[in-house]
Amino acid sequence: AAPSAPVPQAAPSRAPCQPAVFIPVDRTPEIQEARLKLPILAEEQVVMEAINENPIVIICGETGSGKTTQVPQFLYEAGYASSNSTIGITEPRRVAAVSMSQRVAKEMNLSHREVSYQIRYEGNVTDETKIKFMTDGVLLKEIQKDFLLSKYKVIIIDEAHERSMFTDILIGLLSRIVPLRHKKGLPLKLIIMSATLRVEDFTDNTRLFSVKPPVIQVDARQFPVTVHFNKKTPLDDYSGECFRKVCKIHRMLPAGGILVFLTGQAEVHSLCRRLRKAFPYQKNNSAGGEDDKEDSVEEIRKFKKSRKRRKVLALPKIDLNSYSVVPVDEGDEDRDIDSDDDAAGSDLDLDLGDGDSGEDEKSDSSLPLFVLPLYSLLAPEKQAKVFRSPPAGTRLCVVATNVAETSLTIPGIKYVVDCGKVKRRFYDRITGVSSFRVTWISQASADQRAGRAGRTEPGHCYRLYSSAVFMDFEKFSAPEITKRPVEDLILQMKALNIEKVINFPFPTPPPTEALAAAEELLIALGALKEPPTTGRLKEQLAAKLSCPISPLGRVMATFPVAPRYAKMLALSRQHDCLPYTITIVSAMTVRELFEEFDRPAVSEEEAAQLKGKRARFLQMQKVWAGQGPMQKLGDLMVMLGAVGACEYAGCTRSFCEENGLRYKAMLEIRRLRGQLTTAVNSVCADAGLYVDPKMKPPTEAQVTYLRQIVLAGLGDHLARRIQAEELLDDKWKNAYKTALLEDPVFIHPSSVLFKELPEFVVYQEIVETTKMYMKGVSAVEPEWIPALLPPYCHFGKPLENPPPSYCPGTGRVLCHRPSVFYRVGWQLPAVEV
Numbered sequence: 001a002a003p004s005a006p007v008p009q010a011a012p013s014r015a016p017c018q019p020a021v022f023i024p025v026d027r028t029p030e031i032q033e034a035r036l037k038l039p040i041l042a043e044e045q046v047v048m049e050a051i052n053e054n055p056i057v058i059i060c061g062e063t064g065s066g067k068t069t070q071v072p073q074f075l076y077e078a079g080y081a082s083s084n085s086t087i088g089i090t091e092p093r094r095v096a097a098v099s100m101s102q103r104v105a106k107e108m109n110l111s112h113r114e115v116s117y118q119i120r121y122e123g124n125v126t127d128e129t130k131i132k133f134m135t136d137g138v139l140l141k142e143i144q145k146d147f148l149l150s151k152y153k154v155i156i157i158d159e160a161h162e163r164s165m166f167t168d169i170l171i172g173l174l175s176r177i178v179p180l181r182h183k184k185g186l187p188l189k190l191i192i193m194s195a196t197l198r199v200e201d202f203t204d205n206t207r208l209f210s211v212k213p214p215v216i217q218v219d220a221r222q223f224p225v226t227v228h229f230n231k232k233t234p235l236d237d238y239s240g241e242c243f244r245k246v247c248k249i250h251r252m253l254p255a256g257g258i259l260v261f262l263t264g265q266a267e268v269h270s271l272c273r274r275l276r277k278a279f280p281y282q283k284n285n286s287a288g289g290e291d292d293k294e295d296s297v298e299e300i301r302k303f304k305k306s307r308k309r310r311k312v313l314a315l316p317k318i319d320l321n322s323y324s325v326v327p328v329d330e331g332d333e334d335r336d337i338d339s340d341d342d343a344a345g346s347d348l349d350l351d352l353g354d355g356d357s358g359e360d361e362k363s364d365s366s367l368p369l370f371v372l373p374l375y376s377l378l379a380p381e382k383q384a385k386v387f388r389s390p391p392a393g394t395r396l397c398v399v400a401t402n403v404a405e406t407s408l409t410i411p412g413i414k415y416v417v418d419c420g421k422v423k424r425r426f427y428d429r430i431t432g433v434s435s436f437r438v439t440w441i442s443q444a445s446a447d448q449r450a451g452r453a454g455r456t457e458p459g460h461c462y463r464l465y466s467s468a469v470f471m472d473f474e475k476f477s478a479p480e481i482t483k484r485p486v487e488d489l490i491l492q493m494k495a496l497n498i499e500k501v502i503n504f505p506f507p508t509p510p511p512t513e514a515l516a517a518a519e520e521l522l523i524a525l526g527a528l529k530e531p532p533t534t535g536r537l538k539e540q541l542a543a544k545l546s547c548p549i550s551p552l553g554r555v556m557a558t559f560p561v562a563p564r565y566a567k568m569l570a571l572s573r574q575h576d577c578l579p580y581t582i583t584i585v586s587a588m589t590v591r592e593l594f595e596e597f598d599r600p601a602v603s604e605e606e607a608a609q610l611k612g613k614r615a616r617f618l619q620m621q622k623v624w625a626g627q628g629p630m631q632k633l634g635d636l637m638v639m640l641g642a643v644g645a646c647e648y649a650g651c652t653r654s655f656c657e658e659n660g661l662r663y664k665a666m667l668e669i670r671r672l673r674g675q676l677t678t679a680v681n682s683v684c685a686d687a688g689l690y691v692d693p694k695m696k697p698p699t700e701a702q703v704t705y706l707r708q709i710v711l712a713g714l715g716d717h718l719a720r721r722i723q724a725e726e727l728l729d730d731k732w733k734n735a736y737k738t739a740l741l742e743d744p745v746f747i748h749p750s751s752v753l754f755k756e757l758p759e760f761v762v763y764q765e766i767v768e769t770t771k772m773y774m775k776g777v778s779a780v781e782p783e784w785i786p787a788l789l790p791p792y793c794h795f796g797k798p799l800e801n802p803p804p805s806y807c808p809g810t811g812r813v814l815c816h817r818p819s820v821f822y823r824v825g826w827q828l829p830a831v832e833v
């Protein structure tokens with residue numbers, strides 16, 4: 001039902017129950033006309049009545065029906081914002097928070113002082129702000145400061161169907177905050193908005209809401225979309241398949257915009273480049289396409305130039321005695337380290353190799369194609385272009401990541417090309433380190449993507465996979481909270497003083513084992529206070545799942561990294577170790593630094609060559625790092641040295657090739673270091689700490705501190721070499737026992753400590769190939785262990801003849817909690833003094 005009376009700027013009829021206040025908004029006639037076409041406008045009265053009469057309301061509607069842009073305006077007009085109260089809206093994606101605040105400001109003819117946004121390190125909120133868009137993480141932090149959220153009268157949780165971990169937690173928290181505010185006589189309204197996907201997790205959850213909240217369904221005018229499956233599913237080159245499909249559509253099908261779904265920024269740029277080449281659009285005014293040429297093009301040019309020059313010029317020589325680091329990139333400043341779909345991962349994957357060649361890319365006589373990229377990290381001005389109509393005589397083609405699936409609606413799309421893939425974050429079970437992988441989407445996502453084609457007229461969706469493959473997709477993607485380790489979340493919740501996390505009203509609770517494992521790790525790291533060890537076992541366990549946060553935990557909670565790394569950062573404020581720890585943490589987060597271990601070599605020669613390169617690099621390392629403590633930091637010293645040397649040489653592709661380093665990994669580390677430095681600066685600013693992006697090689701003393709810091713952070717990854725007298729089987733020679741695994745493990749042959757075989761080591765991760773191997777190994781002095789991991793073991797009574805390898809120099813015996821350290825070999829014989 002479309003509203004029939006398009007009277008610009010006139011107030012729609014008001015329901016009698018609405019507050020008497022009506023704040024007029026001065027919209028332009030064009031805006032008003034566009035608004036009236038949105039399905040949600042027809043429901044304004046229903047929506048506002050529900051909100052006025054209920055503390056919690058759920059609004060479901062097709063993407064593009066106007067929820068995000070219009071509901072805040074309804075609330076504003078109804079007087080929900082005033083000088084001391086704001087309308088708050090959370091988005092799981094930064095891109096939506098920024099662009100929606102701009103759009104709403106424009107529609108309402110208000111300035112950014114009044115309609116503002118706040119994302120992790122950036123925002124334009126003022127005292128006058130009436131409508132505030134923010135990421136869900138930002139609101140979570142605000143709750144830590146003011147649990148009742150007293151400066152808000154309404155909170156809107158947008159895109160709840162995405163089930164991001166923070167959104168889920170916010171809904172759980174708000175289900176408690178709303179009744180509390182009611183008791184105080186300062187009612188807070190909660191509005192949950194979602195695409196038309198499974199909302200039962202919210203509505204039918206009695207733990208969450210004792211009274212089932214009303215659900216308002218906004219019907220969108222959705223035109224039929226014809227779905228075309230590929231007969232065959234391309235194995236790898238879905239990007240090339242997208243290119244061919246777009247070319248076909250553009251050459252053969254009637255007018256209408258094309259929206260292509262790819263997985264990441266690099267792919268988006270590469271496809272944009274190919275398409276622009278195939279169907280060039282000569283801009284004749286400033287609004288054209290040239291100026292949004294991706295930044296990487298310039299870099300590619302520079303790289304090609306430098307490659308030519310390299311033949312003439314000698315390679316820059318490495319000065320092994322010093323290195324400096326390029327200052328943090330300006331552009332890196334606003335990137336969250338752990339949110340956004342395509343925010344992390346291989347943003348800097350420049351894919352320099354491809355994109356400029358290929359047979360079918362000669363320019364074509366068809367209509368020009370107006371090609372625009374769209375992804376989270378694209379500058380907002382460039383993002384805004386997709387909402388404008390394309391220049392006359394061209395066809396719009398938007399090449400997007402998942403952001404176009406529900407967060408942003410692009411007008412005029414008639415054809416959707418769906419590669420069927422998405423870049424997702426995966427978590428390493430053992431280390432908790434995350435990485436990005438491209439996987440198949442869910443059926444629900446595929447349908448959302450297809451729906452983008454039918455907004456203004458009947459459309460077509462081309463799925464680049466077969467219907468058989470589609471049938472194998474999971475129906476919905478599981479909520480994020482059930483798929484990842486939760487120790488960082490638990491730490492955040494404890495920082496909110498939610499002690500009994502097991503009782504928290506999660507919309508979908510994480511597995512209990514995941515909660516218990518998280519709690520145990522946090523206790524071991526010292527982030528939580530230890531549970532009492534007396535009392536019955538069951539009570540102990542219960543107590544364990546409700547340990548309060550410790551002062552160290554509070555500090556750790558402020559860093560945007562996993563708790564193990566947060567502890568390392570928290571300790572690194574001593575002895576100026578922060579820049580090194582930041583580098584080590586960044587390097588550990590990035591997959592394989594060395595070419596040699598990244599992939600199987602194609603030939604024996606190549607294998608030998610790569611090995612030679614790394615050997616050369618390690619040789620340099622030895623000279624630079626010496627023996628002693630530097631050597632003992634082991635593989636982490638290698639990481640530090642690789643980054644230092646590479647940055648000293650300007651982090652060029654040629655340096656990396658010459659030394660067997662992965663160029664992409666090095667670029668990624670640089671980016672992460674920038675982000676982490678910014679993050680640490682922002683959390684440590686009140687401590688007066690300043691992190692210099694430039695760093696000299698660490699001193700020997702600093703390396704010793706670093707080794708201790710690493711032990712303190714990776715404490716549960718401690719391993720001890722099986723001693724000769726304990727050897728039961730020869731095949732376990734040189735094997736280690738770890739705290740976490742039953743089976744013995746070995747130091748990976750790639751490790752610099754492979755031959756050293758220190759008695760105690762900490763490792764970054766365990767990989768299983770022919771054997772179980774530890775990677776990222778660093779040597780540990782035994783006497784540090786009780787000092788740095790007190791929850792695991794502590795000093796007991798002095799012994800007259802202590803076993804020398806256990807606590808040299810102290811003359812004291814280590815007592816220990818039986819569980820973990822028994823396996824590592826801390827179980828000392830019961831020596832009678």
Ligand code: ADP
Binds near residue numbers: 038061064068069
């Ligand atoms: P929903 O939240 O229900 O998915 P939105 O409120 O985001 O819907 O969008 C409603 C409509 O507003 C979209 O169909 C789109 O055409 C339009 N729109 C949104 N943002 C912009 C923008 N920046 N410029 C122009 N139009 C926009």
Ligand code: MG
Binds near residue numbers: 064068
């Ligand atoms: Mg929306």
